[in-house]
Amino acid sequence: MSSSLLHPPAHLSPSVALQLSQLAPSLLRNAPSSITSYSLSSLWAPAESPELWTTYENLMLSCLRTGDEQSAHLCLERLTERFGAENERVMALRGLFQEATAQDDAALKQVLGEYETILAKDPGNMPVSKRRIVVLKSLNKTIEAITALNQFLDASPTDAEAWAELADLYVSQGMYPQGIFALEEVLLITPNAWNIHARLGEVLYMAASTNDSGSDKYLAESMRRFCRSIELCDDYLRGYYGLKLTTGRLITNPPQASRQSKSDTGLPPPDIKTVERLNEAATSKLAEIIRRNASGEAGWQGYDEAEIIAAKELLDRQSAPIIR
Amino acid sequence: MTWLSNSITGLGLLFLAHACYSAHEHSALHSTSTASISSIVSHGTSAPTVASLPLDISLETIVAVFTVCLGLVLGTPELRPIQWRVWAGKIEREGEKGFMNGDGQTDKDYVGNPFKVLESRPGFIDIRKQRKEFAEWVREGGGTSAAPKS
Numbered sequence: 295m296s297s298s299l300l301h302p303p304a305h306l307s308p309s310v311a312l313q314l315s316q317l318a319p320s321l322l323r324n325a326p327s328s329i330t331s332y333s334l335s336s337l338w339a340p341a342e343s344p345e346l347w348t349t350y351e352n353l354m355l356s357c358l359r360t361g362d363e364q365s366a367h368l369c370l371e372r373l374t375e376r377f378g379a380e381n382e383r384v385m386a387l388r389g390l391f392q393e394a395t396a397q398d399d400a401a402l403k404q405v406l407g408e409y410e411t412i413l414a415k416d417p418g419n420m421p422v423s424k425r426r427i428v429v430l431k432s433l434n435k436t437i438e439a440i441t442a443l444n445q446f447l448d449a450s451p452t453d454a455e456a457w458a459e460l461a462d463l464y465v466s467q468g469m470y471p472q473g474i475f476a477l478e479e480v481l482l483i484t485p486n487a488w489n490i491h492a493r494l495g496e497v498l499y500m501a502a503s504t505n506d507s508g509s510d511k512y513l514a515e516s517m518r519r520f521c522r523s524i525e526l527c528d529d530y531l532r533g534y535y536g537l538k539l540t541t542g543r544l545i546t547n548p549p550q551a552s553r554q555s556k557s558d559t560g561l562p563p564p565d566i567k568t569v570e571r572l573n574e575a576a577t578s579k580l581a582e583i584i585r586r587n588a589s590g591e592a593g594w595q596g597y598d599e600a601e602i603i604a605a606k607e608l609l610d611r612q613s614a615p616i617i618r
Numbered sequence: 619m620t621w622l623s624n625s626i627t628g629l630g631l632l633f634l635a636h637a638c639y640s641a642h643e644h645s646a647l648h649s650t651s652t653a654s655i656s657s658i659v660s661h662g663t664s665a666p667t668v669a670s671l672p673l674d675i676s677l678e679t680i681v682a683v684f685t686v687c688l689g690l691v692l693g694t695p696e697l698r699p700i701q702w703r704v705w706a707g708k709i710e711r712e713g714e715k716g717f718m719n720g721d722g723q724t725d726k727d728y729v730g731n732p733f734k735v736l737e738s739r740p741g742f743i744d745i746r747k748q749r750k751e752f753a754e755w756v757r758e759g760g761g762t763s764a765a766p767k768s
Contacts, residue, residue, distance in 0.1 A: 486733075596711050
C-alpha cells in the first residue's frame, strides 16, 4: 500500500484514492513532521529519506482529490517547513491547494493572477508555469493554454510531459496533425515508450476516421505505430486492440493506389497479405489474453478490467458477421 | 527452494570448516613429529620436509568450496528480464503482482510502466476536474457499493 504512495496518484481509481486519503490521519500522526539536521535529536531520530517527502506530496494530492483539505493542508505545511516557501515545487503545490479550494471561477482567476506575479518575478519557474497552463485549461481557455504551452516548450523543448499535454490539448480541439506532431516529439525524447506509440496510433486512427483526403496514409501509419508498440512490449493489450481495429479497416476498404503517392516521401501502403496476417495475429493474441485473464491464470491478471471487456466486445463484433 | 539452497550452503560451510580443522590438526601433528625426529637425528641432512597435506583434505576443501558456490547460486532470486519487450510485457501482463518479493510486498524499486507519467502527467494535474469526478463517483454510490480493491 505504501508503495503506491510513492507514485503520482493521478491515474488511480477513485476507490484507491479514497483508501489512500483515509490513511492520511494515521500516516500524518506517525510520520515525522520535520527533520532537523545538525541537532542532538538527529542522533536517534530516523534518517531522512526522499520517500518521506514523496509520500507527503502524493498524500496531499490524494487528499485534495477526496476533499480532505485538512490533511492536505497539513502535508503542505510540513513540506513548506522542510523546503521553504520559495521552493518552486512547494510554490506549485500551494497553488494546487488554492486551486482545489477555490469556490468559483473568480477565485480561480485570482490564483491565476498569483501565478502570473510569480512568473513575472521568475520566468524560469517550471512547476508554476505548468500550473498556470492547467488553470487556463480549467477555465476553458484552451486556445490560450495551447499558446502558453507552446511558449513553455520553446523554453524547454525536452519536456516530454509538456509535449504529451500539448498533444492532448490539440486532439481535444480536433487538430490532429498538430497533435500527431507533438506526440512524435514525445517519441523523440522517449523512443521506447510503448504506451506513447499506442497513443500515437490511436490519434492517427482518429485522424483517419475524420479526415477523408489523407485517411489511407494515416491508417497505414497508425497500423505501423501499433506494431511498434507491440514490438516494444509483449502481450500489450492496447497495442493488439489497435492493430486489430486498424487492420480490420484496412481490409474492408483497402487503400487505393493513389496517383499522388509518387510525390509522397512516406512509406508505400502496406501489402494486403501482410495486413491480413497481422489481423489474424492480433485476433488470436487478443483471444489468448482474454482467455487467460478470464481463467485466472497467474501472471495474466495485471490488465485493466475495462480494457479486457472492450477487447472482448471488439472480438465479438468482428466475429459475428462470420458466424451468420 | 530457499531451504534447499540454504542447506546446501550450510553443508558446504560445514565441510569447509572440517577441512580447515583437519589441515590445522595435520600441520600441528606433522610439525611435532618432525621436530621430535629432527631432535633425535640432530646431525642428519637438515632438508626441511615439505609439509604437504594429504590428498583427502585438499579434495574436501575443493568439494566444500564448490558446494558453497552451488548453494549460493541456487539461492539467487528469480532473474529479472533483460530484454525490453519481455520486461515491458511483464509489467503489462502481471501488474504489481509480478514484482513481489518473498514476503508479499511489492519491490521498493517497482515503478510500473515508467512512461505512464506521460499519460497521467502529475505536473499538469487538473485537480478541480479530479475533485468533480470523485464527487460524482461518491454520489453514484461508488464509495459504499464497490468494495475497495487492495
